[in-house]
Amino acid sequence: xxxxxxxxxxxxxxxxxxxxxxxxxxxxxxxxxxxxxxxxxxxxxxxxxxxxxxxxxxxxxxxxxxxxxxxxxxxxxxxxxxxxxxxxxxxxxxxxxxxxxxxxxxxxxxxxxxxxxxxxxxxxxxxxxxxxxxxxxxxxxxxxxxxxxxxxxxxxxxxxxxxxxxxxxxxxxxxxxxxxxxxxxxxxxxxxxxxxxxx
Amino acid sequence: xxxxxxxxxxxxxxxxxxxxxxxxxxxxxxxxxxxxxxxxxxxxxxxxxxxxxxxxxxxxxxxxxxxxxxxxxxxxxxxxxxxxxxxxxxxxxxxxxxxxxxxxxxxxxxxxxxxxxxxxxxxxxxxxxxxxxxxxxxxxxxxxxxxxxxxxxxxxxxxxxxxxxxxxxxxxxxxxxxxxxxxxxxxxxxxxxxxxxxx
DNA sequence: TAAATTATTTAACAGCGTTAAGCAAATGTA
DNA sequence: TACATTTGCTTAACGCTGTTAAATAATTTA
Numbered sequence: 461x462x463x464x465x466x467x468x469x470x471x472x473x474x475x476x477x478x479x480x481x482x483x484x485x486x487x488x489x490x491x492x493x494x495x496x497x498x499x500x501x502x503x504x505x506x507x508x509x510x511x512x513x514x515x516x517x518x519x520x521x522x523x524x525x526x527x528x529x530x531x532x533x534x535x536x537x538x539x540x541x542x543x544x545x546x547x548x549x550x551x552x553x554x555x556x557x558x559x560x561x562x563x564x565x566x567x568x569x570x571x572x573x574x575x576x577x578x579x580x581x582x583x584x585x586x587x588x589x590x591x592x593x594x595x596x597x598x599x600x601x602x603x604x605x606x607x608x609x610x611x612x613x614x615x616x617x618x619x620x621x622x623x624x625x626x627x628x629x630x631x632x633x634x635x636x637x638x639x640x641x642x643x644x645x646x647x648x649x650x651x652x653x654x655x656x657x658x659x
Numbered sequence: 660x661x662x663x664x665x666x667x668x669x670x671x672x673x674x675x676x677x678x679x680x681x682x683x684x685x686x687x688x689x690x691x692x693x694x695x696x697x698x699x700x701x702x703x704x705x706x707x708x709x710x711x712x713x714x715x716x717x718x719x720x721x722x723x724x725x726x727x728x729x730x731x732x733x734x735x736x737x738x739x740x741x742x743x744x745x746x747x748x749x750x751x752x753x754x755x756x757x758x759x760x761x762x763x764x765x766x767x768x769x770x771x772x773x774x775x776x777x778x779x780x781x782x783x784x785x786x787x788x789x790x791x792x793x794x795x796x797x798x799x800x801x802x803x804x805x806x807x808x809x810x811x812x813x814x815x816x817x818x819x820x821x822x823x824x825x826x827x828x829x830x831x832x833x834x835x836x837x838x839x840x841x842x843x844x845x846x847x848x849x850x851x852x853x854x855x856x857x858x
Numbered sequence: 859t860a861a862a863t864t865a866t867t868t869a870a871c872a873g874c875g876t877t878a879a880g881c882a883a884a885t886g887t888a
Numbered sequence: 889t890a891c892a893t894t895t896g897c898t899t900a901a902c903g904c905t906g907t908t909a910a911a912t913a914a915t916t917t918a
Contacts, residue, residue: 496875506898508877517875529786536793546800547853553794554823554849561827574772574828587728594735595752601745611840618826618836618844624753626825627817628760629773641810645817650753652855654746656847695906705867707908716906 475513477503479527482520486566521570528567532560573629592617602657616657623649674712676702678726681719685765720769727766731759772828791816801856815856822848 481502485494496517500507514520539556543549561568568574599616600608624646631642680701684693695716699706713719738755742748760767767773798815799807823845830841 495873497873507875508899509897511876512896526786529789533786533789533793536790540793540797546797547857549797550794550801550819550853551849553797554819554845557790557823558827558845561831565831568827569831572824572828574831587725587732590728590732591735591756594732594739595749598739598745598748598752602749615840615844615847618829618840619822619848620749620753622825622829622844622848623818623822624756624825625771625829626821626823628757628767629771629828630817630821630824632760632764632768632773641814641817645814645821646753646757648814648855649818649821650750652851654749656851658746694904696904706906707868708866710907711865 471513474503474505478510478513478520479523483524483566486570491566491569524567525571528564528571531564531567532557532571535560592621595620599657602654616653619653620650623653670712673702673704677709677712677719678722682723682765685769690765690768723766724770727763727770730763730766731756731770734759791820794819798856801853815852818852819849822852 478499481499482494485498485502494517496507496510499520500510510520514523535556536553539552540549543552596613596617599613599620603613603616606612627642627646627649677698680698681693684697684701693716695706695709698719699709709719713722734755735752738751739748742751795812795816798812798819802812802815805811826841826845826848830836
């Protein structure tokens with residue numbers, strides 16, 4: 461019977477609908493607002509139906525994560541193929557990575573556990589400023605011979621912060637990287653930035 | 660009446676107890692497991708009492724965030740004061756930052772929105788490997804003259820990833836940084852790493 | 859001692875993820 | 889065609905969440 465096929469196709473379709481609905485809710489209302497009942501509403505079913513397609517909510521997130529990696533891979537592959545020199549390839553690939561993160565912000569968030577707890581941080585927290593002040597002061601001293609602008613100092617500060625924070629959060633989410641390697645990365649990255657400031 | 664003072668002191672004490680209980684739960688069971696009722700249990704009250712001290716759950720997280728920044732600031736200040744040369748100060752401060760992140764892992768997580776969605780990622784996701792393969796291939800080519808070891812390539816890869824991911828997540832959590840600066844940081848950081856690989 | 863205030867709890871609401879039971883429509887079998 | 893079985897889907901429920909309002913217990917004030 462060909463109806464078997466048609467039914468299978470319909471099933472596959474609602475599976476896709478579930479994923480699309482989920483991503484859509486997240487795009488409009490954020491990850492916090494995603495619920496099984498809302499997904500069900502969007503696909504015009506009731507919540508328990510979803511469990512016929514995904515064993516639980518995490519399985520939906522995992523599937524979206526997979527979807528994200530597929531897109532990211534494609535983008536980076538395309539970027540790579542546009543160049544022959546490895547240095548150009550690297551630059552193009554990381555730019556593609558960057559662009560993906562903001563073009564598919566929600567996917568990137570679930571892929572790498574970046575949680576935008578904005579409402580929390582937007583409150584006034586004067587204490588949050590001191591670390592940056594401390595560092596900026598040292599950077600300013602270091603760059604003094606170059607007579608740096610405010611922007612240049614700021615730039616160096618974010619470079620430092622990105623390296624360190626990036627390394628930390630990668631370490632926290634992916635526990636399988638050896639401590640030796642991460643520590644070496646940290647040290648060489650920091651001294652690298654310092655060197656780049658001095659010259 | 661001195662009893663006024665005593666009561667005020669007691670009130671301050673339970674306020675602290677709430678924060679300590681919250682942090683304790685998080686340390687033992689993770690952020691996901693933190694609930695008002697659990698905090699109440701720990702301080703031997705019922706949940707609504709907490710609302711006399713904090714307007715809602717987010718306010719508790721905000722207070723822990725503040726606490727985190729105070730500790731971080733103290734650590735970085737101490738690190739800075741141990742050196743006179745700004746380059747040494749910078750290195751010491753960022754190491755202090757790094758140490759804080761892992762010594763007070765839970766505080767760091769709430770401060771910077773790093774969510775350890777471990778159970779999700781631990782699943783098998785073969786698609787998650789391709790981006791790293793693409794990049795590693797280019798790094799290997801670039802380093803070919805140096806005859807690099809597997810570890811050296813890996814190290815360079817994590818350096819790239821940290822810079823880019825760090826910059827992205829900082830941008831997502833703190834929306835107030837100008838695009839010009841972040842983009843410049845990205846470009847200079849990438850070319851800096853590429854340069855460091857080549858030499 | 860009685861009234862007023864304060865401290866604390868119980869009960870409830872609306873929402874969450876998830877599961878089990880029930881119903882209704884479609885399908886297979888005689 | 890009539891009955892039995894399977895399928896698709898919903899309703900109801902459990903235990904949890906943050907949060908608020910009402911009720912009660914304890915304490916202070918008059």
